[in-house]
Amino acid sequence: MAETFLIGALAPNDAAAVRRLAASLRRWFSPADLRAIDALLKENAVGWVAHDRAEDDKHKHMLVGFLLTAPTADPLVREVAWMGVDESWQGRGVGTALLDRAVASAAADGMRELEVSTVAASAGYAPYEATRAFYHARGFVDRRTDRDYYWPGGDRLLLRRIIAGDQMDAVVGHGDGTGLQGASHDGD
Numbered sequence: 001m002a003e004t005f006l007i008g009a010l011a012p013n014d015a016a017a018v019r020r021l022a023a024s025l026r027r028w029f030s031p032a033d034l035r036a037i038d039a040l041l042k043e044n045a046v047g048w049v050a051h052d053r054a055e056d057d058k059h060k061h062m063l064v065g066f067l068l069t070a071p072t073a074d075p076l077v078r079e080v081a082w083m084g085v086d087e088s089w090q091g092r093g094v095g096t097a098l099l100d101r102a103v104a105s106a107a108a109d110g111m112r113e114l115e116v117s118t119v120a121a122s123a124g125y126a127p128y129e130a131t132r133a134f135y136h137a138r139g140f141v142d143r144r145t146d147r148d149y150y151w152p153g154g155d156r157l158l159l160r161r162i163i164a165g166d167q168m169d170a171v172v173g174h175g176d177g178t179g180l181q182g183a184s185h186d187g188d
């Protein structure tokens with residue numbers, strides 16, 4: 001089955017749609033999170049976006065997912081700062097395709113690891129169960145929990161994924177990651 005979305009590098013004219021999509025994910029992103037996303041967009045963050053492949057007027061190239069990266073204090077570690085997929089598109093491979101592209105780009109830049117923070121299980125907030133399952137299923141390993149990081153009782157889980165050169169060949173093989181391309185995860 002052909003994929004129904006396209007992955008491309010984040011461009012300045014995606015920013016408004018990224019803000020709108022993030023704002024729609026109310027169960028995951030607080031107003032403070034939205035402000036942080038906005039700030040990163042204004043800094044011309046490196047990131048990736050997924051657009052609906054549909055050509056009809058209503059859906060034409062609608063933004064369905066985003067992933068924004070940020071540097072960390074360690075020059076060999078890049079952070080997946082924010083990612084989100086439209087609720088009606090979740091579970092259809094968009095997040096995986098965005099992450100694959102971020103991994104390929106980090107590998108090409110000589111990074112050793114990708115890092116991500118999310119709400120820990122100990123915070124007892126159900127919407128992030130699927131988020132943690134996503135990161136665990138995609139090679140991230142728990143590294144540290146920071147108590148009360150997001151709110152009182154809202155512990156943060158820090159995860160890392162090692163970038164192995166030999167794992168990258170297949171992903172990099174999809175292209176150089178600089179333009180809109182079809183994502184394919186089911187036939188190759």
Ligand SMILES: CC(C)(COP(=O)(O)OP(=O)(O)OC[C@H]1O[C@@H](n2cnc3c(N)ncnc32)[C@H](O)[C@@H]1OP(=O)(O)O)[C@@H](O)C(=O)NCCC(=O)NCCS
Binds near residue numbers: 028083085086092130
């Ligand atoms: C987390 C998120 C980015 C993943 O994107 P996605 O497009 O839904 O993910 P994919 O379809 O590529 O992958 C889904 C995978 O996640 C895991 N997963 C998702 N929901 C799950 C659930 N309820 N239980 C267990 N695993 C789940 C599975 O491993 C699944 O892989 P599989 O298809 O091989 O079974 C997306 O769901 C999202 O935007 N969530 C809300 C915002 C958010 O949490 N952002 C991250 C902030 S730290």
